[in-house]
Amino acid sequence: MEPVNFEIYSPVRNTINKALGVVVKVAAENITIQPLSGDRMTFRSQYLAPAAPEEAAALAPLIARLKQEETDRDKAKAQPDPALIRAEFDKFLHHIAVRSPAQAKAFGEFWAGVLAAAGDSPGTTWEMKPNSARTPGPVLKAYNAATQKWVYCLTFLAGWGLRMEIKKEFLPPGCERLFPIDHAMFGAGRAVELIYSKFPADKQKPYLDCITEIYRKIRPEA
Structure with missing residues (x-):
């Protein structure tokens, strides 16, 4: 099976327990996700799969919130001199x-x-x-x-x-x-x-x- 290249904010599904989450960090094969509830967790990419369309729809509000939080953080950062x-x-x-x-x-x-x-x-x-x-x-x-x-x-x-x-x-x-x-x-x-x-x-x-x-x-x- 070809490895999947996950991007930030990709909706994913844990292939073991079927839990859903959103990718927030990619470090080689180590993928950190934010689940619908609870703390962030890191998995090897082999244990994750792209979410199905209906699963992605359920994750859409979380993706929107994460993007807004990032936008707010960026606005708070001062431009480097x-x-x-x-x-x-x-x-x-x-x-x-x-x-x-x-x-x-x-x-x-x-x-x-x-x-x-x-x-x-x-x-x-x-x-x-x-x-x-x-x-x-x-x-x-x-x-x-x-x-x-x-x-x-x-x-x-x-x-x-x-x-x-x-x-x-x-x-x-x-x-x-x-x-x-x-x-x-x-x-x-x-x-x-x-x-x-x-x-x-x-x-x-x-x-x-x-x-x-x-x-x-x-x-x-x-």
Whole structure:
């Protein structure tokens, strides 16, 4: 049986107990649903199936409520200040430069190419996010047509070396070899670990081409 790709707000049915719910989070094969009553639960996708039309109709009010709650949350969020995001990036790069000036210079040059490929729109195409070391790191954001939101796509963990983690859903066909480490991002992504001395411009180009292709496909029409 072919696996089902569930989207946010998809009405689903648990194949074991027939309980109905709405998808609220997708992380690889782990699907979190909001049932008609009670707390949210997470299942492997193999235990869920699309709801039948009459079941979907019963879930319609719940879907409408969840969408409205998300809209209300978005309205409450303040728009990010591009200047503050740039300042956070400069601080991030400075921290690398204190310990590894050559690596900071190399990453800064590569990052310029990344922004040329993705678009330099702080808060939209990229922002700073905390990583596991509790220091902010840059991350590219891509447009998700299903949710109509810009979501995390490619994370940069830079320092003496560079680790990049990309969500599989945005990885163009044929680019898997660029990210040979599978099961990154809790199974939802792939990764690569690089050393700057072995990452000259000609080795950077395939990654920049990959990013260009990602944004060519997912950029919403103006």
